[in-house]
Amino acid sequence: MIPIRAATTAQQVHDWLYRCVLRGDLLPGTRLSEIEIAAQVNLSRQPVREAFIRLAADGLAEVLPQRGTYIGRISMRAVLSARFIREAVESDFARHVAGTRPDLTAMADELTVQERCDVAGDVPGFIESDDRFHRAMALAADQAAVWQDLERLKAQMNRLRHLSMRVFDRSQTIAQHRAVLTALQAGDADAAEDAIRTHLRQMLTELPQMAAAHPDYFTD
Amino acid sequence: MIPIRAATTAQQVHDWLYRCVLRGDLLPGTRLSEIEIAAQVNLSRQPVREAFIRLAADGLAEVLPQRGTYIGRISMRAVLSARFIREAVESDFARHVAGTRPDLTAMADELTVQERCDVAGDVPGFIESDDRFHRAMALAADQAAVWQDLERLKAQMNRLRHLSMRVFDRSQTIAQHRAVLTALQAGDADAAEDAIRTHLRQMLTELPQMAAAHPDYFTD
DNA sequence: TGAGCTTTACTGGTATGGAAGTATGGTATA
DNA sequence: TATACCATACTTCCATACCAGTAAAGCTCA
Numbered sequence: 001m002i003p004i005r006a007a008t009t010a011q012q013v014h015d016w017l018y019r020c021v022l023r024g025d026l027l028p029g030t031r032l033s034e035i036e037i038a039a040q041v042n043l044s045r046q047p048v049r050e051a052f053i054r055l056a057a058d059g060l061a062e063v064l065p066q067r068g069t070y071i072g073r074i075s076m077r078a079v080l081s082a083r084f085i086r087e088a089v090e091s092d093f094a095r096h097v098a099g100t101r102p103d104l105t106a107m108a109d110e111l112t113v114q115e116r117c118d119v120a121g122d123v124p125g126f127i128e129s130d131d132r133f134h135r136a137m138a139l140a141a142d143q144a145a146v147w148q149d150l151e152r153l154k155a156q157m158n159r160l161r162h163l164s165m166r167v168f169d170r171s172q173t174i175a176q177h178r179a180v181l182t183a184l185q186a187g188d189a190d191a192a193e194d195a196i197r198t199h200l201r202q203m204l205t206e207l208p209q210m211a212a213a214h215p216d217y218f219t220d
Numbered sequence: 221m222i223p224i225r226a227a228t229t230a231q232q233v234h235d236w237l238y239r240c241v242l243r244g245d246l247l248p249g250t251r252l253s254e255i256e257i258a259a260q261v262n263l264s265r266q267p268v269r270e271a272f273i274r275l276a277a278d279g280l281a282e283v284l285p286q287r288g289t290y291i292g293r294i295s296m297r298a299v300l301s302a303r304f305i306r307e308a309v310e311s312d313f314a315r316h317v318a319g320t321r322p323d324l325t326a327m328a329d330e331l332t333v334q335e336r337c338d339v340a341g342d343v344p345g346f347i348e349s350d351d352r353f354h355r356a357m358a359l360a361a362d363q364a365a366v367w368q369d370l371e372r373l374k375a376q377m378n379r380l381r382h383l384s385m386r387v388f389d390r391s392q393t394i395a396q397h398r399a400v401l402t403a404l405q406a407g408d409a410d411a412a413e414d415a416i417r418t419h420l421r422q423m424l425t426e427l428p429q430m431a432a433a434h435p436d437y438f439t440d
Numbered sequence: 441t442g443a444g445c446t447t448t449a450c451t452g453g454t455a456t457g458g459a460a461g462t463a464t465g466g467t468a469t470a
Numbered sequence: 471t472a473t474a475c476c477a478t479a480c481t482t483c484c485a486t487a488c489c490a491g492t493a494a495a496g497c498t499c500a
Contacts, residue, residue: 145297
């Protein structure tokens with residue numbers, strides 16, 4: 001029963017910055033200034049400052065006392081850690097879904113959306129649908145809360161994807177998604193686990209390439 | 221090359237409160253007052269306020285504008301979610317460790333510590349050793365960063381354990397740990413996975429009992 | 441007596457000024 | 471020319487004052 005109350009100004013500023021970072025509008029290493037942002041949104045420094053603190057708690061910014069606040073670089077360690085956790089968790093999702101055979105039309109629908117986004121060259125739309133595809137599997141496994149926790153961990157991965165999806169082959173991603181869905185529909189737990197692990201290991205090859213292409217954006 | 225600089229005052233206040241919450245010194249639902257805490261630590265409201273914001277970002281406090289700040293109740297959803305993630309991730313740890321056969325003396329050492337704490341009735345010591353046991357497995361699997369991410373998720377679980385460990389049978393926990401270690405030493409991946417899953421599913425029976433015993437401390 | 445309004449004492453939210461620390465560019469000196 | 475020093479212009483951090491919203495007590499009036 002959360003009251004339908006307007007978020008505080010500081011919270012709104014945080015949400016705005018958060019989206020900007022994840023969408024890649026604010027690139028890694030960008031300097032943020034309390035004064036500048038405050039002027040942009042016509043507020044005092046204090047709420048902006050609190051937004052920075054929240055952003056730092058998200059692992060997306062770094063506040064260096066008396067020096068400045070910067071958009072954090074993409075931590076390869078954080079990406080690899082999140083990837084490992086996703087593989088472990090989602091493979092458990094897959095086994096569970098394959099065993100219970102729930103309704104999977106939501107996943108199938110996203111697959112068609114992804115094909116449409118691919119031919120249309122709509123990269124942000126593709127990424128969002130990709131997220132919804134995996135989320136649908138979490139919901140099919142009846143683990144909505146787990147997906148919420150994963151969302152936080154995925155933040156770093158999402159930043160990476162907004163860089164990499166412009167480069168990498170989206171049709172391969174679609175094929176991997178299809179393999180997962182097919183195995184789930186067949187109720188083959190082993191095949192489903194194998195498919196999702198293969199899919200999520202894809203990033204292990206993409207990450208080093210992205211880091212080599214944009215060394216300034218990465219750390220670790 | 222992180223500079224060896226003293227943390228800001230606000231950060232210190234946050235760390236202090238964080239430990240208090242996890243140790244159970246600050247119970248769920250406790251009201252926090254910016255003014256009171258500020259007076260206690262001889263500071264102005266501002267750094268205390270920022271500590272509250274960080275605490276809320278950790279999911280340990282709830283800031284209700286114009287109403288008050290409260291230590292968050294233990295979210296059963298969050299506990300169950302963290303438990304699910306731990307089971308998935310740590311079972312992957314177990315399989316990996318069983319396959320590579322690294323040095324496991326760190327885990328064995330913690331097991332003896334736990335026996336000593338059990339007979340001495342040292343509950344906090346037992347819990348800390350329990351954490352180190354699991355952490356040692358993560359390190360043996362060469363996944364230190366993953367363990368750091370788990371630490372954040374485990375926060376809610378740790379609060380629960382400080383309540384439940386006073387009640388539940390610690391010798392059972394020790395036996396389960398021993399089963400894990402034995403399987404790992406034998407290099408039996410299936411048995412190790414089975415043992416760690418069984419161990420982590422123990423909480424599924426403890427949580428409802430704790431929630432029934434202390435309904436005021438829980439939510440969801 | 442009791443329902444409804446008003447007052448009042450709180451809460452956190454925001455604005456602003458100054459303190460403390462850091463980086464930078466200029467200047468004096470060897 | 472190179473180097474050490476120092477003034478200066480930033481940055482975030484903290485203190486203080488004020489604003490706005492909440493809730494509960496007390497009052498008014500039917």
